Amino acid sequence: MTVLTPTSPSPSPPKSSPPTWLRYFSFCTDAKVIGIQYVVLSFVFFLIGGFLAMVMRGELLTPAADLVDRTVYNGLYTMHGTIMLFLFTFPVLNGFNNLLIPVMIGAPDMAFPRLNALAFWMFPVFGLVLIASFFVPGGPASAGWWSYPPISVQNPLGHLINGESLWILAVALSGISSILGALNFVTTILRMRAPGMGLFRMPIFCWTALAAQTIQLIGLPALTGGAVMLLLDLTVGTTFYDPTGGGDPVLYQHFFWFYSHPAVYVIILPVFGIFSELFPVYARKPLFGYPFVAIASFVIVGLGLIVWVHHMFPSGVSQWMRDLFMVTTMLIAVPTGVKVFAWLGTLWGGKLKLTTPMLFALGGLINFVFAGITGIMLATVPIDIHVNNTYFVVGHFHYVIYGAAVMGIFAAIYHWFPKFTGRMPYEGLGKLHCLLTFVGANLNFLPMHPLGLMGMPRRVSSYDPEFAFWNVLASLGAFLLGVSIIPFLLNMVSSVVRGEPAGANPWRAIGLEWLLPSPPPIENFEDHVPTVISAPYGYGTGKPLVEHQGEIELALALLEGRA
Amino acid sequence: MSTSSPLDPSAAPDPAAHGEHGGHPNFTLTGFVIFLLSESVIFLAFFSGYTALKLSATAWLPSGVEGLEWQTPLINSVVLVSSSGTIALAEWFKHRGSLWGFRAFWLLTMAMGAYFLLGQAQEWRSLSFGFTDGTFGGTFYLLTGFHGLHVATGILLMALMLLKSFLPGNYDGGEQGVVATSLFWHFVDVIWILLFLLLYVWR
Structure with missing residues (x-):
């Protein structure tokens, strides 16, 4: 040690x-x-x-x-x-x-x-x-x-x-x-x-992780407190949420959404981080507006903690609360929009390399923008009350969670797989996986929007035959998503076993993790931590990231027998 | 921490950052402070739940219940809050290198915490309402019980630190456990002041 x-x-x-x-x-x-x-x-x-x-x-x-x-x-x-x-x-x-x-x-x-x-x-x-x-x-x-x-x-x-x-x-x-x-x-x-x-x-991923984990520290205890009271009501017979004993069921909704709305940012912020890491690598350009992207994460945290009542517009909350939380919810679009435009600015005029991780990230970004637009619709009180508890909400949510977050997660897996296994995943299987996921997700979740606007409630196992057409489409999309996992699992298992050796930096990416062998040794840099001398994402600037970068790269090349 | 990290070689070495684990830096205090901030949100959730239920109640007190007696709890509170002072004294003695002074005041703090817990238990036994008697009973026992759990944890932590003080050489390099326990104890006291105001003073 x-x-x-x-x-x-x-x-x-x-x-x-x-x-x-x-x-x-x-x-x-x-x-x-x-x-x-x-x-x-x-x-x-x-x-x-x-x-x-x-x-x-x-x-x-x-x-x-x-x-x-x-x-x-x-x-x-x-x-x-x-x-x-x-x-x-x-x-x-x-x-x-x-x-x-x-x-x-x-x-x-x-x-x-x-x-x-x-x-x-x-x-x-x-x-x-x-x-x-x-x-x-x-x-x-x-x-x-x-x-x-x-x-x-x-x-x-x-x-x-x-x-x-x-x-x-x-x-x-x-x-x-x-x-x-x-x-x-x-x-x-x-x-x-x-x-x-x-x-x-x-790196922006660390910024977004810091922001997301801050939410966990602030929000989770509130949910835990609320859940303890729920457990007591269920097992001991207290009446915290039971009106017959003076309790209030809406109080639970406050506890639950105070955490569970920001929880969506716990999920999506690291995915924003993944997008911010990947676009510069595969567009060969520095991240556009780095400090704004970094700060926007914490603006999202701050605003994210004061929007939860938008889940409760029909729950008998007072009108001033509805107005206030409608405005704060819409304000979230500002820092989020800053990030989206920063990514577009990064991609603009870049030399795009459409590898599997890049395709997943692009698909995730497209789905996210769509989810953001329906999110603004849902923040509007009259629309929210109209589509409350319908498939519109389910569709919006799954565009965020599957369309954007899960695609971002896959992007990250394909991007950093070589770093942590030392082997390259197969591009062909990866692109097939990406195509099936993108088509499957859109076929599955897009029909939920017309269904919700037509008035189909969520959480029902039978429905009026007029909803059948869109439901059949959604189910086909779901089965396609189910199938899409097969090439993914095949790819992961066979690449670990006999994928091509990856080398330290297969994507020619800039970042401390790419200055380590693949897979990195147990203590990473041990006591030879390089000194960082410039901003991250220096693509096309020719500036080294760390002191003695040339020597480190040469040593890595010698290690792999390339030089 | 804007431009240079604490690990910058040009920065002065932080002795507390290099703990016992074979030279691995030790960030126990940073982690513990973050934990306390996070823990305070549970209390905040319970406090706001209590306030919301009390404000919206049509009949807050169950029938036959007059309200809470506040004189004995006030004495208990004074004992608990002054124990924040005795634990600070204990730390001051440790800082001066007087281990026996440290142990004496540390033990006194533990005793004051135990006195508070016993008083709490006695109050619970004398009350005419139970946990399931409406939101008044539910919130009262939830808040005092959850806080009491923290007092008990604090006493256990102190007992652990007291035992560790008898290991030779254990406190030579500064002991983050003592600082952390003391922080925890102050935290428990501050929470109690808020609790006392909410439960006994606010009618």
């Missing part, structure tokens, strides 16, 4: 040693191992959540409720939403945080490695708790992923351990795990950056 005091960069970067697969099943404190643990396990749950969605879209192929029982259908959409958010999206992004933050800022590991491993190992535990709820009497939670009382505090069978109490337990554990993770990421970013890397020389 060495003290983290940088000396002159060594001419030979440390050699990478191939990790044994057993480490991935142990209480390993190496952030790179934990990152891969997060990503792989989250994709297991992604397949489970996706399977539930396939069953739902199968049910909705016909207007009648003929595939599953209505009660089962209630459980399906509840568990689909919960699994996809708490067991896929948050963990996969925490995986990226673990993989990328230390190598991007030149730290050897996280600030608290043991806490990091603890936070990860809570993930399989609450995952199992949630999945176990399928097998308890009465079935899993069926109150929707919001778990609104009074529906969520119904316990007709009277068992102490029921679907809903397991749901609350899983969500609370997930919250604790996320808070532990957030403590780690924030401390690491604030205290462990390479010499010379001031905040305004930090």
Whole structure:
């Protein structure tokens, strides 16, 4: 072990040693191992959540409720939403945080490695708790992923351990795990950056991770507090949310959305970070308006904490609240728009290289802009009340989460896969995956908008035959999305086994992580952390990022036998 | 921290940043302060829930309940809040290198915390309403119980630090655990002042 005091960069970067697969099943404190643990396990749950969605879209192929029982259908959409958010999206992004933050800022590991491993190992535990709820009497939670009382505090069978109490337990554990993770990421970013890397020389992904984790630290405790009160109402018999005992069901909605609206920014901010990392690489131009993109992340955090009531416009809130939250919600479009225009400015006149990660990022950006426009529509009180609880909301949400976030996640996987495995993914399979995902997502989620405007409510297993046409289209899109996972999994497995060796910097990208061998050694730069001397994304400027960059690159080339 | 990182070689070395783990930098305090800020949001959520329910209640007190007796809780509060002073004294002694002074005041702080907890338990036993008696009973026991849990955690942390003080050489390089425990204790006290105002003073 060495003290983290940088000396002159060594001419030979440390050699990478191939990790044994057993480490991935142990209480390993190496952030790179934990990152891969997060990503792989989250994709297991992604397949489970996706399977539930396939069953739902199968049910909705016909207007009648003929595939599953209505009660089962209630459980399906509840568990689909919960699994996809708490067991896929948050963990996969925490995986990226673990993989990328230390190598991007030149730290050897996280600030608290043991806490990091603890936070990860809570993930399989609450995952199992949630999945176990399928097998308890009465079935899993069926109150929707919001778990609104009074529906969520119904316990007709009277068992102490029921679907809903397991749901609350899983969500609370997930919250604790996320808070532990957030403590780690924030401390690491604030205290462990390479010499010379001031905040305004930090890669945008780290800015967005910092912003997103700030939301976790502020928002999650509120949700946890609200969930504790819900659990007490359900099991002990308190009346916090029960009007017959003086309680208020709308109070729960405040707790829930105070966190769960910003939670969408916890998801989308790192994806903005991924876009900001990828566009400069594949357009060969510096990121347009770097400081504005960086600051916009925190403007989104600030505004994001004061918009939650837009989920509650029809919940009997007063008119001044509706007006206020409509305005704050619309204001979010300003920092978001700053980012979108910065990306367009980056792409404008660039030498675009349409690799798989770039195609995923471009597709994600297109879907995001569409989702942003319907978001502004939904912020408008009269429109929101009109389409409240219809498929319009479902369509908007899935454009954000699947169209933009999941495509951004895939972009990141294809982009950094060579760095952490040392092998290149296959371009052909990757492009097929991208095409199927983009077409599938749009075919699946676009028809939900006309359906919502026509008045089809969400969370129903049977519907009026006039909605059949758009539903059949949406289901076909969903099945296409299901198929799109096959080339992805094939690609990942076969590339790990026999993909072409990647080398340290296959995309000719600029960033500290690309000055490390692939895969990086256990402690990254160890005590040879390079000193950062210029702003990130110096594409086409010819300026070196770090001191002695030539020597480091030469040493990497020697290591690979290229020179 | 605008242009140069704390790891900049030109910056003065931060002794607290290099803890016991084989030279790995130790950022326990940074992490702990962030944790406390995050933890305060749970209390904030409970406080705002309490306020919202109380403001909108048609009948706040359950029938037959007169309200809360405040004299004994006030004495308990004075004891708890003054323990913030004794823990600061304990830290001052440790800073001066007097381990026995540190241990004495540290133990006194623990005793004052325990006195507060006992008083809380006695108050709970004497009350005529329970956890499920409307939102008044629910919020009262939720708030005092959750705070009491923090007091108990604080006493346990202090006991741990007291035991560690008997390990020779343990405090030579400065002990972040003591600072963190003390911060936690101040946090618990400040929360109690707010709680006292909300529960006992606001009628």
